[in-house]
Amino acid sequence: MAHTGITPIVMPKWGLEMREGTIAGWLVEEGMRIEVGQPIVDVETDKISNAVEAPDPGLLRRKVAKDGETLPVKALLGVLAEPEVSDADIDAYIASYVVPAAAEGEDEQPAFAWVEVGGIRVRHARRGPEAGTPVLFIHGFGGDLGNWLFNLDAIAETLPVIALDLPGHGQSDPKLPGTTLTDLAGFVARFLDAIGVPRAHVVGHSMGGAIAARLALEAPQRVASLMLVNSAGLGGEINTDYIEGFVTAASRRELKPVIEHLFADPSLVTRQLLDDLLKYKRLDGVTELLRALSASLFAGGRQAEQPALELEGSGVPVAVVWGEADRVIPASHAHHAPPGAKVTVLPGAGHMTMMEKASDFNALLRGHLAEC
Known part of the structure; x- marks a missing residue:
């Protein structure tokens, strides 16, 4: 009825x-x-x-x-x-x-797929229509594709979306293709080759933003547009206490205050979130891998590489979104964006803007994609 x-x-x-x-x-x-x-x-x-x-x-x-x-x-x-x-x-x-x-x-469609890229097995997810330039989501240091849980379906209503676990993260193999942004960006390009995607809009969070920027510089023909979210690669400063704390924390008690750095509202850090992170960190080789990555990219409390500062003249449209209360990478870095970039700083969000302000973030991303 x-x-x-x-x-x-x-x-x-x-x-x-x-x-x-x-x-x-x-x-x-x-x-x-x-x-x-x-x-x-x-x-x-x-x-x-x-x-x-x-x-x-x-x-x-x-x-x-x-x-x-x-x-x-x-x-x-x-x-x-x-x-x-x-x-x-x-x-x-x-x-x-x-x-x-x-x-x-909906359960008939597998939530995840795996592909081997240079001897590394990579977990990824694909959603949305077949037509259109895909949107690739790249998470940050210590994260996984679940960081985009409030965003993938919203964007998949109109465009195909792809999210991956970077090497050594999530459920991808605990191996690295190298520890520089060039190594990681090259890996992402080979991942796109492996799944048959010649070109994508790229959305990168934190370390993933720096990887996305490096990819745009080295293979601009593969990047339809960039959205950098609380991104590394736009300045030198980074909260080394967060990075070191994440690498070394071995218990819920140690990890909780570290993960609370990610959010403007620390009550969002649930017991399950901490347990999932600890389960990941206890995998063989993960702590050593994260330590190697942090030593290469964030040694001495500074970002070793700042590729997003070089994007002017790349021809790739750029948008930058930041949480005003970011305690990992200063929100002031948003204003280091290349000329012509659309910059938005959202109040009430910390480092995980796409989770804390999901509706605002999704609207900004839809608008960015519509203009590209």
């Missing part, structure tokens, strides 16, 4: 592995008029917390999900409807709501 005039608010799917979320608290009350994009309910996942935003404008007529309740992806959280829609119609809609079968069907 169709119920016209009723808009469901459903549990989102953040990231490639999310299956359920827990309601941490409603941010609005029944009877309030909601605007598009307004945060309406906080949801905790096993990775991180985030706010569900209103998909459409309307009047919040009913909260269906209760605080503390754990629900599957696409479960009904609430209902938007104008006053002329009767309570009886809303009751009927809620009673008849079934979690869409598509939520199960």
